[in-house]
Amino acid sequence: MNNSVTNTARLLGAGLRALLALTLVTGVIYPLVVTGIAQGLFHNKANGSEVKADGKVVGSSLIGQQGYSLDYFQPRPANGLGENSVNTQYKLILSGATNRSGDNPELIKWVKEAQAKVVKENSVSGYTVKPSQVPADAVTSSGSGLDPDISPAYADLQVHRVAQRNDLSVAEVQKLVDEHTEGRTLGFIGEPRVNVLELNIALKELTKDT
Amino acid sequence: MGPVPAGVLQLLALMAALALAYRPLGDHMAKVYSSDKHWRVEKWIYKGIGANPDTEMRWTAYLRGVLAFSVVGVLFLYLLQRLQGVLPGSLGFAAIDPDQAFNTAVSFVTNTNWQSYYGEQAMGHVVQTAGLAVQNFVSAAVGIAVAVALVRGFARSRTGELGNFWADLVRGVVRILVPVAFVAAIVLVACGAIQNFSGIHEVGQFVNGHSMGGSQQWNGGAVASQEAIKELGTNGGGYFNANSAHPFENPTPLSNLFEIFLILVIPFALTRTFGLMVGSVRQGYAILATMATIWLGFTALMMWTEFAHHGPAFDIAGGAYEGKEVRFGIGGSSIFATATTLTSTGAVNSFHSSFTGLGGGITMLGMMLGEIAPGGTGSGLYGMLIMAIIAVFIAGLMVGRTPEYLGKKIGTREIKLAACYILVTPALVLVFTAFAMALPTPANSMTNSGAHGFSEILYAYTSASNNNGSAFAGLNADTQWFNTTLGLCMLLGRFVPMVFVLALAGSLAEQKPVPATAGTLRTEKPLFTGLLVGAILIITGLTYFPALALGPLAEGLAS
Numbered sequence A: 001m002n003n004s005v006t007n008t009a010r011l012l013g014a015g016l017r018a019l020l021a022l023t024l025v026t027g028v029i030y031p032l033v034v035t036g037i038a039q040g041l042f043h044n045k046a047n048g049s050e051v052k053a054d055g056k057v058v059g060s061s062l063i064g065q066q067g068y069s070l071d072y073f074q075p076r077p078a079n080g081l082g083e084n085s086v087n088t089q090y091k092l093i094l095s096g097a098t099n100r101s102g103d104n105p106e107l108i109k110w111v112k113e114a115q116a117k118v119v120k121e122n123s124v125s126g127y128t129v130k131p132s133q134v135p136a137d138a139v140t141s142s143g144s145g146l147d148p149d150i151s152p153a154y155a156d157l158q159v160h161r162v163a164q165r166n167d168l169s170v171a172e173v174q175k176l177v178d179e180h181t182e183g184r185t186l187g188f189i190g191e192p193r194v195n196v197l198e199l200n201i202a203l204k205e206l207t208k209d210t
Numbered sequence B: 001m002g003p004v005p006a007g008v009l010q011l012l013a014l015m016a017a018l019a020l021a022y023r024p025l026g027d028h029m030a031k032v033y034s035s036d037k038h039w040r041v042e043k044w045i046y047k048g049i050g051a052n053p054d055t056e057m058r059w060t061a062y063l064r065g066v067l068a069f070s071v072v073g074v075l076f077l078y079l080l081q082r083l084q085g086v087l088p089g090s091l092g093f094a095a096i097d098p099d100q101a102f103n104t105a106v107s108f109v110t111n112t113n114w115q116s117y118y119g120e121q122a123m124g125h126v127v128q129t130a131g132l133a134v135q136n137f138v139s140a141a142v143g144i145a146v147a148v149a150l151v152r153g154f155a156r157s158r159t160g161e162l163g164n165f166w167a168d169l170v171r172g173v174v175r176i177l178v179p180v181a182f183v184a185a186i187v188l189v190a191c192g193a194i195q196n197f198s199g200i201h202e203v204g205q206f207v208n209g210h211s212m213g214g215s216q217q218w219n220g221g222a223v224a225s226q227e228a229i230k231e232l233g234t235n236g237g238g239y240f241n242a243n244s245a246h247p248f249e250n251p252t253p254l255s256n257l258f259e260i261f262l263i264l265v266i267p268f269a270l271t272r273t274f275g276l277m278v279g280s281v282r283q284g285y286a287i288l289a290t291m292a293t294i295w296l297g298f299t300a301l302m303m304w305t306e307f308a309h310h311g312p313a314f315d316i317a318g319g320a321y322e323g324k325e326v327r328f329g330i331g332g333s334s335i336f337a338t339a340t341t342l343t344s345t346g347a348v349n350s351f352h353s354s355f356t357g358l359g360g361g362i363t364m365l366g367m368m369l370g371e372i373a374p375g376g377t378g379s380g381l382y383g384m385l386i387m388a389i390i391a392v393f394i395a396g397l398m399v400g401r402t403p404e405y406l407g408k409k410i411g412t413r414e415i416k417l418a419a420c421y422i423l424v425t426p427a428l429v430l431v432f433t434a435f436a437m438a439l440p441t442p443a444n445s446m447t448n449s450g451a452h453g454f455s456e457i458l459y460a461y462t463s464a465s466n467n468n469g470s471a472f473a474g475l476n477a478d479t480q481w482f483n484t485t486l487g488l489c490m491l492l493g494r495f496v497p498m499v500f501v502l503a504l505a506g507s508l509a510e511q512k513p514v515p516a517t518a519g520t521l522r523t524e525k526p527l528f529t530g531l532l533v534g535a536i537l538i539i540t541g542l543t544y545f546p547a548l549a550l551g552p553l554a555e556g557l558a559s
Helices: A002-041 A105-122 A152-165 A170-179 A196-209 B003-034 B040-049 B059-082 B098-109 B125-155 B165-191 B223-232 B253-277 B281-308 B312-317 B329-342 B357-368 B379-399 B412-438 B450-465 B480-510 B526-558
Strands: A050-053 A056-060 A193-195 B200-204 B215-219
Touching (some): A002 B040, A002 B059, A002 B165, A152 A170, B003 B253, B059 B098, B059 B125, B059 B480, B125 B223, B125 B253, B125 B379, B223 B253, B253 B329, B253 B379, B281 B329, B281 B379, B329 B357, B357 B450, B412 B526
Antiparallel strands (some): A050 A056, B200 B215
């Protein structure tokens, strides 16, 4: 009996020492070395790909923002985004999805409302948007709630509205969208996309000049 | 090019990359577990442990090592979370509650990485980096070690010795996981994943261009280094709540394809390691072919149903884009979803609960197969070898002859152990799901109602018992009931099967080899691959069909 207790204790001791040694390798040395190299070689990316406008940091090109006025290009909905419920000394963005299924009544309502809103906001004099023209990404929430991109189709749909509200020509704004449309990587990886924050910063530059 | 051909091309590119890595990585791993040389850093670690890495262990000793190491791992991680409030370098985050800390500790030690917490608001740098990420490495290494012990059981004869657990553990970490994860982490940073130890980051917001009044706060963190091993070790626990859908974890289409590659590369390459160690690479190819057939079939089905987007909300929207990111698209999301549920990963780049009804069913079925195509690091290989034993046994019954596999007789003892193995997980999933549905309160955690609400609970127990970790995340799992029962499922679903695997390995290693004769089933031939695929689908299908019919099938057929 005594013997087996001693053996178990010895074994657990070996397990603990193994864990501590491997923690040193994988939990201390590994992340620190990766951080050192990342900070040295890819300083901006390792710190969150910050973008500036007027010399001030206005966000990350990777993190989508909500709350633009209609003068600007609109991002995707983010119904799954939340705020932190613990450690409330901070006001943290809580990434997340809605997790609603395709037959969920709430999701059906959200999609219908979003579609009607997109149609209404983007139908301006001389340009009418039909519900069937509204792309799926414009009426659904992304997985992270932080999707920085919209589809080129959704950006194109907003061109007339944005041009009119900023006293720009449709051609000028369309050119801006085209310049900010990124195709598939190597022609086949991922989907074509437009980064909303970068597009809106460029739009602001353009309106400043005129 | 349309999204469908682009998705198919991504799948082909992924297959090409996996094929390129298959031989070098498989050969390397075979060398790692066969070599009798120790690296200097390994010798230091052995000295620290106080273990002689050259001592051969019988299956009972090997198992004791696995269990002791895992028990200590759970306790250590539990304490780390409970003490977070007083740990330095933790952003001032509070300690984790006991039931959630238990659930999370078990979750990471069992390679499940089920998360009932929100990473960005709950876990500081120290717990993430020195606690959770460490288990990402070592739980993967434990899985590979157990698989290697089983392979040695086939390869060795007239001995009960299966190798040394401490040596297998340390070598897996030092020679395989750390080097690959290191390179992968740098690649991910180059794509845009963050890697820093900053505090909470407050920056202005663009909002209306002129008013810079708004601000947003986000966490810094050692994200890329954790992301790399999270995928490579088929762990899946996200740094952020949105997991690999979060742009800081998975910033570009290229990083997405690369992360899928990381998920699949070790489980597939282990079939080569297996072939080399049992002295016939063609046996490894037969297992590889089985895994690849199921994986490709599932991926094709997933792409079909997600592109077809049946479901009321998706019909109105014109596409199943809910819970998916624009940069990955339907193709990149579908490939990720099948890879993560056919392995024990459980990382997500899109949210399975918002997939089409059938798409959600495919993710569940992938886990229910036992995550063997190609499965988790190590656990995929040993799970598949158990199924191979079952398939050989069925074939043996058909021709009335004692079945053998790789020169070993599959006798009463072996088939009993294999049968016990395949019963553990279904028993956990179905019994716990039934209890959760019968009790009054667990159903309060559902976000969706009807068939999908049932699916949320079935998914949770399937994911926990198979050590996957993904979720139909509408389920509020941070309750005492779910934290506790899912924790138990993860523990039992990980270690009880391991007991049977190691016992089987011991029993096989003691046998003397049976010479192959004209009557021996040729297990390296396509016929056997076909038999194996059939056995896997039929056994799982019969076990889970009633439950699946109530959940995803009902939802999928209704829309």
